[in-house]
Amino acid sequence: MSTGTTKLDVVVSDVVPVNELVTRFHFRRRDGQMLPTFSGGAHVVVEMRDGDRTRLNPYSLMGSPLDTREYTISVRRDDVGRGGSLFMHRSVKPGLEMVISYPVNLFSLDLRAKKHLMLAGGIGITPFMAQTAQLAGEGGNFELHYTCRTASLGTYADVLRERYDRRIRLYHDDRDERIDLDRLLSTQPLGTHLYVCGPAGMINWARDRAASLGWPSEAVHFEHFAAPQPGLPFDVTLAVSGKTIRVGEQQSLLEAIEAAGVDPPYLCRGGVCGQCETNVISYDGKFIHNDHWLSEEDHRSGCKIMPCVSRFEGRSLVLER
Amino acid sequence: MAAKTIISRPIYGTLSPQPGKHHLFIADAEGALAIVDMAKMAPPGFFDGAEIVFIPGPDSKHIGALEGLRPAQFHLAPSFASLLPRLKQTLANAHMGLRLYLAGTEGLIGQAMQVALEAGIDHTSMQTEHRGSLARRMQCVHCKGITENVTTQPATCSHCGLLLLVRDHYSRRLAAFQGVCINAEDRSENPPMEETFP
Numbered sequence: 057m058s059t060g061t062t063k064l065d066v067v068v069s070d071v072v073p074v075n076e077l078v079t080r081f082h083f084r085r086r087d088g089q090m091l092p093t094f095s096g097g098a099h100v101v102v103e104m105r106d107g108d109r110t111r112l113n114p115y116s117l118m119g120s121p122l123d124t125r126e127y128t129i130s131v132r133r134d135d136v137g138r139g140g141s142l143f144m145h146r147s148v149k150p151g152l153e154m155v156i157s158y159p160v161n162l163f164s165l166d167l168r169a170k171k172h173l174m175l176a177g178g179i180g181i182t183p184f185m186a187q188t189a190q191l192a193g194e195g196g197n198f199e200l201h202y203t204c205r206t207a208s209l210g211t212y213a214d215v216l217r218e219r220y221d222r223r224i225r226l227y228h229d230d231r232d233e234r235i236d237l238d239r240l241l242s243t244q245p246l247g248t249h250l251y252v253c254g255p256a257g258m259i260n261w262a263r264d265r266a267a268s269l270g271w272p273s274e275a276v277h278f279e280h281f282a283a284p285q286p287g288l289p290f291d292v293t294l295a296v297s298g299k300t301i302r303v304g305e306q307q308s309l310l311e312a313i314e315a316a317g318v319d320p321p322y323l324c325r326g327g328v329c330g331q332c333e334t335n336v337i338s339y340d341g342k343f344i345h346n347d348h349w350l351s352e353e354d355h356r357s358g359c360k361i362m363p364c365v366s367r368f369e370g371r372s373l374v375l376e377r
Numbered sequence: 378m379a380a381k382t383i384i385s386r387p388i389y390g391t392l393s394p395q396p397g398k399h400h401l402f403i404a405d406a407e408g409a410l411a412i413v414d415m416a417k418m419a420p421p422g423f424f425d426g427a428e429i430v431f432i433p434g435p436d437s438k439h440i441g442a443l444e445g446l447r448p449a450q451f452h453l454a455p456s457f458a459s460l461l462p463r464l465k466q467t468l469a470n471a472h473m474g475l476r477l478y479l480a481g482t483e484g485l486i487g488q489a490m491q492v493a494l495e496a497g498i499d500h501t502s503m504q505t506e507h508r509g510s511l512a513r514r515m516q517c518v519h520c521k522g523i524t525e526n527v528t529t530q531p532a533t534c535s536h537c538g539l540l541l542l543v544r545d546h547y548s549r550r551l552a553a554f555q556g557v558c559i560n561a562e563d564r565s566e567n568p569p570m571e572e573t574f575p
Contacts, residue, residue: 170497242398244473247497270397270474272502 063103064091068152069126078179078211079145080118083127083156091124096187097163097251097279100127101325103155106143110314113140114325116182116253116279117159118212120189127156130211132179137283138306160323163253163279165190170247172198175235175262177254181211183279184253188220201235203227203254237262241269252278282326284308285346287367294318294377295337309363318377320363327365334361334375341370386545389486389507394419398426398474401467402448403489405432405457407509408481409439415478415506416446424448428467430460432485457488464489468496478504484514484525487552500549511574515543516553523553530573531559540567543574 070082085091094117104111115129131144148154163183165172172191174184184200191198200223204210207228216224227233241250250271252262259278266276286306293300294313303312310332313320323329327347336359345355347362354360361368361375392415394400400423402412409431416424428450429443444451454460468475477493479486486505494500512526515534522536531540534556541556548555560566 168497168499242472242474245497246468246471246473246475248473268396270395270399270476272476272499274499274502275473 062158063155064100064158066091066127066154066156068148068150068154071148071150074130074211075208077209078130078132080128080130081144081148083129083154084125086153091127092158093124094121094159094186095161095164096121096190097165097183098159098161098186099163099183099324100129100159101157101322102129102144104140104143104148106139106147111138111140111143112311112314112322112325113144116163116186118182118185120193121186122189122193127159130179130182132211134283138286140283160329162324162329163251163277165251166249166275166277169249169275170197171245171249172196173240173244173248173250174198174200175250175252175254175258176200176202177258178204178209179211180252180254180258180279181213181216182253184251185212185216187251188216188223192220199223199225201225201227201240203229203233203235203258205229237265238269241266241271249275249277252276253280256280256282280326280328280348282328282346282348282365284311284325284365285344285367287344288369290341290368290370290373292368293372293374295374296377303367308365309361309367313363313377320377322364325364327362330362332362332364334363334377335359336361337374337376339368339370339373341368341373343368383545385547385549387483387487387505387547387549389505391415392478392480392504392506394423395476395504397476399471400424400427400476400478401471402427402429402431402478402480403460403464403485404429404443404479405481405485405509406434406438408479408485408506409433409443411480411506411508412446412478413439413442428452430454430464432457432460432481457485461492464492465496468493468498471496476504477502478506480506481508482510482512483507484512484552487514487547487549490549491552494549513543513574514553515541515556516548516551517541517556519558523551524556527554527556528572528574529570531568531570532556 065086066083069084072080099114099116101114119128131141133145134141252259297318299316301316321331323331330349344367346365392411424446427448429448430452432454479489512528515524515527517534520537524535539558542559544555546555
């Protein structure tokens with residue numbers, strides 16, 4: 057069992073289409089007990105038994121942390137992705153027994169903040185569903201700015217407007233509505249914390265503008281679930297377990313290690329949490345580091361790799377696993 | 378600069394110009410020199426958006442050096458207590474983008490930090506630089522009274538009169554080091570008092 061990823065046996069209690077791209081899934085515990093408590097921004101890793109292949113994808117919990125009778129996640133279908141979201145959309149039906157991890161929070165609210173300013177892009181809205189529910193329950197001060205492509209793809213925009221009214225600002229790409237970010241960031245009271253979840257471009261834009269306008273990095277929080285990038289197949293030797301394995305085109309190094317029967321630690325599977333950090337014993341070739349965890353110096357040194365998102369091209373690679 | 382001993386003991390850095398729209402400096406005595414040194418690295422126009430609040434102390438030195446930086450606002454105060462209402466007002470009306478720089482004695486840095494924490498600024502995002510006296514602000518853990526400018530080890534509590542060991546155990550909430558009775562078992566025991574924090 058991996059560090060921090062204790063498993064929960066659940067049953068799919070409901071599957072609800074939300075719009076043309078997004079479907080919501082509800083899970084309850086098979087033994088009828090309450091699920092573990094969590095805080096807004098937490099995610100679970102869902103195990104998908106897809107034939108002889110096990111897929112593991114992280115999804116944010118979007119229900120209220122005040123109600124743990126069930127967990128809910130929303131999955132955006134990605135027709136050109138690696139297949140996890142398509143499996144969820146096509147094969148997961150009410151009554152299916154599944155295994156999910158305990159919740160892990162790598163995007164928690166800083167409750168010392170005087171105000172919480174949230175920026176969501178597209179399916180990046182899901183962690184904010186739980187965070188706003190948590191803050192509303194505690195009378196917290198928040199404001200959510202949500203950009204989506206069209207009104208019909210504004211997942212849960214109607215729910216949020218209904219619940220929180222003017223605390224929610226919507227921006228539609230097709231109407232050319234844009235967040236006036238510099239003005240927004242410059243008019244926030246001292247003690248405001250910023251939270252961003254959405255595409256990488258949006259996160260980089262918000263972090264960059266916030267830093268230039270004098271926001272300390274401690275007050276800027278972001279979450280980006282990077283799916284592992286495909287690439288050329290490569291061979292890896294695992295020194296500790298004495299195995300040599302091949303990493304397929306569409307497979308991540310972490311998935312290949314798991315498929316070989318080795319159980320490395322992981323939490324986010326997106327290159328940000330640091331759990332799966334692995335020492336490189338020797339290599340001949342070049343690394344394709346896709347993570348946000350290791351420092352630039354670590355990347356250059358060739359001594360470490362994050363197997364959840366990073367790849368390798370070359371003749372040989374030996375890892376301490 | 379003070380050495381690190383236990384984990385709560387504050388560590389100070391060197392002031393450096395941060396990106397931001399407004400820059401608030403709070404300094405006492407020799408702290409002025411930290412600002413003057415930092416100004417050499419600051420981009421042109423940096424002090425156009427800066428406010429300096431300065432407690433010069435009895436010898437009134439360094440006022441001219443700070444005025445020479447031509448900050449947008451310059452304010453002199455006789456003591457930290459006297460500038461407190463103004464500081465609270467400034468922070469209450471401030472927006473994100475304000476950067477805080479604290480320089481001088483530990484007592485000044487700690488107390489200004491205490492007010493800024495209340496206003497929502499994380500202590501790790503404040504710039505600090507220790508200059509001048511090592512005098513400590515101390516809380517007596519027995520009577521809870523605060524004694525300012527403690528320079529000796531042990532030190533006498535100015536409220537209850539107990540002889541206290543000045544510990545490195547620091548409270549950000551109180552902006553004070555903890556003082557614990559050094560001769561609780563036998564009050565006739567009087568270890569020599571030394572000037573440890575000049």
